[in-house]
Amino acid sequence: MDISLQTHQSYIGKSVHDLPTPALVLSKSVIEKNVNRLHEDVEKLGIGFRPHVKTLKTIEATRIMLANGKYRKIVASTLCEIRGCLPLVKEGILDECLYGLPVRPSVLNDLNAFTTQHNLKIVLMVDHPDHIRILDEFNTRTGRTAPWPAFIKVDVGTNRAGIMNSSPRLDQVIQSANASAAVSIYGFYCHAGHSYASKTTDQAVKVLEEELNGVLMASEKLVDRSKTEEIILSIGATPTAHVVANLKQNLPANTNLELHAGNFPANDLQQVATGLVSFDDQAVRVVAEVCSVYPERNEALINAGVIALTKEASSFSGLARWTDGIDWSIVRVSQEHGIFGWVGEESKKEKVENKFHVGQKVSLYTQHACITSAMYYVMYVVDEQDIVRETWIPWKGW
Structure with a gap:
């Protein structure tokens, strides 16, 4: 087990600069700024x-x-995440959790x-009807x-989970759910993962509107609403969330x-690449240490490789960027090593x-904060002077 625990x-x-490396650092003021912006x-x-x-x-x-209970619903992708949130239920600030994967028998108990x-x-x-x-x-x-209250997942172009509106399976799922005493249709849900390709506000707004139109079209197929008092249309992904204030839409009654x-x-480099957030909006950094320098090839080696960073990229080349010199990128990685190169x-x-x-x-900005954060057993939470003020222990496992 990691000694940091x-x-x-x-x-x-x-x-x-005193932390053992590699270490995950969170800027709390940036987290609060980002959250408050979306809440507003x-x-x-x-x-x-x-x-x-x-x-x-x-x-x-x-x-x-x-917001300490102002909002009372979450999405979680693992049972571990749900267990981790149970103290918030006991505190009275969390009421509901969407299990964010298509349901399977082994998790029902x-x-x-x-x-x-x-x-x-x-x-x-x-x-799926199954x-x-x-x-x-x-x-x-x-x-x-x-x-069981259930969202029907609609695929609006991500090609991950969900049913396309054009698929006859959507009608089959709706009909099966309406005919079942074990299911109550809660609403329709989509996730525009492809919105990460957005480069402008207009592009992100377009994706958000496509999402909304997708779940609206799906909801129109729901003939029998007698099992539900209202239908929830759940849309979003972080890039489109940043332009949610641009959304203007009259929704049908009971929706x-x-x-x-x-x-x-x-946030992370993938988010910055959309043009909707800035470098300063990134709250996650990895602190690593230079292990060697190679002038003959103009590179340096650090003790952070693929399992300390990520394996994803964006329009920013490399797997991470030096916060003090953004043109120095981690251009190659192995399991425990990363190579700085000029880009x-x-x-x-x-x-x-x-x-x-x-x-x-x-200090490094990383490409995908979700994956990077999952690698660490401790998160060092710093103030605006980069002094550690708290340590957070993330939930591990599935």
């Missing part, structure tokens, strides 16, 4: 909000995203227990009489809109020996 509190009051947009529109807890995976970050033992409302995700069948079978086998987003407290203009090329030395601590 035993030593992390000893670094409170110390500088990030949601409030202006008067719509619902459901944060996804997958990025920072901590009770502290979740409490901030929920646990999901049912979250409701029966902890009084947490669990909402499911379905996109999902309705396994819920019928579970309720029959266990004697559960309450129907409410909610926004979901997960990465927004943290800026050749005419302005800097010599590696003038920028790096053995033992130097370097």
Whole structure:
């Protein structure tokens, strides 16, 4: 087990330059700024909000995203995340959790227990008639009489989970759900993961509108609404969430809109690449250490490789960028090593020996904060002077 689980509190009051490396650093003021910005947009529109807890995976970050109970619903992708949030249920600031993967038989006992033992409302995700069948079978086998509230997942172009509006399977799922005593249609849900390709506000607004139109079209197929008092249309992804204030739409009667987003407290190079957030909006950094310098090839080696960073990219080349010199990128990685290389203009090329030395601590912006954050057992939370003020322990596992 990582030694940081035993030593992390000893670094409170110390500088990030004193941290063992590699280390994950969170700027709390940036997290709060990012969260407040989205909360303000949601409030202006008067719509619902459901944060996804997958990025920072901590009770502290979740409490901030929920505004300490102003918002009372979350999305979680793992049972571990739901268990981690149970103290917030006990505190009375969390009421409902959407399990964000299409439901499968092996999780139903646990999901049912979250409701029966902890009084947490669990909402499911379905996109196949077999999902309705396994819920019928579970309720029959266990004697559960309450129907499972379920979002029907609509695919609006991400090609991950969900059903295209043009697919006859959408009607099949709706009909199966309406005919089942084990399911209550809660609403329609989509996630525009492809919105990460947005480069302008107009492009992001267009994706958001496509999302809304997608779930509206799907909801029109729902002939029998007698099982639900209202239908929730849940849309969003962090890039489109940043332009939610641009959304203006009259919704049908008996329909409410909610926004979901997960990465927004943290942000990363992928988000900066959309043009909708700035470098200063990134709350996550990795602190690493220079292990060697190679003037003959103008590169330096650090002790942060693929399992300390990520394996994803964006329009920013490389897997991470040096916060003190954005034209120095991690251009190659192995498991535990990363290679700094110059990626800026050749005419302005800097010599590696003038920028790096053995033992130097370097801070890195990473490409995908969700993946990077999941690698660490401790998150060092710093103030605006980069002094560690708190340590957060993320939920690990599935």
